[in-house]
Structure formats: C-alpha cells, structure tokens
Amino acid sequence: MQTAKKYDACACGVRTETYCSACCIPVCRYCWHLEVCSVDPNTVSIGYYCPKCKENEQKNVWGKLYWDQLVSLFT
Numbered sequence: 194m195q196t197a198k199k200y201d202a203c204a205c206g207v208r209t210e211t212y213c214s215a216c217c218i219p220v221c222r223y224c225w226h227l228e229v230c231s232v233d234p235n236t237v238s239i240g241y242y243c244p245k246c247k248e249n250e251q252k253n254v255w256g257k258l259y260w261d262q263l264v265s266l267f268t
C-alpha cells in the first residue's frame with residue numbers, strides 16, 4: 194500500500210522537490226549549483242545542477258559557454 198506522497202531525497206538525504214537540470218536527480222538547496230540560463234534580462238531562467246553535473250561541463254552547457262567567453266577575453 195503506497196498512498197502517502199513520496200518525496201525525493203537529495204544525495205545528502207535532504208528532501209527536495211527540485212531536480213538537476215541536466216541529469217534529473219533530486220538535488221536540494223544545500224547542494225545545487227545555480228546557473229543563469231538566459232541572456233534576456235526580462236526572462237531570466239535559472240537552472241539547477243547537482244554537484245556532479247556542475248563538474249561535468251558537457252552537461253552544464255551554460256557553464257561551458259561562460260567558460261569559453263572567459264577564455265576568449267584572454268586569448
């Protein structure tokens with residue numbers, strides 16, 4: 194019998210209703226990494242990335258774009 198609402202838990206054990214924008218695992222506010230996913234100031238959208246995807250620049254597309262932009266300033 195499974196009638197109770199099931200909450201997903203982050204890898205650290207904290208219950209959360211937010212999911213990683215890249216891999217869709219539950220990620221809590223203590224662990225997520227916020228990334229602004231918009232260049233339009235009027236429609237700013239925020240992506241949430243788990244610690245693993247934060248490190249994975251192939252999944253964290255916006256982080257990589259930011260990095261490329263940063264690199265181009267010095268080259």
Ligand SMILES: [Zn+2]
Pocket residue numbers: 213214215216217218242243244245246247
């Ligand atoms: Zn993730």
Ligand SMILES: [Zn+2]
Pocket residue numbers: 203204205206207220221222223224225
């Ligand atoms: Zn967590």
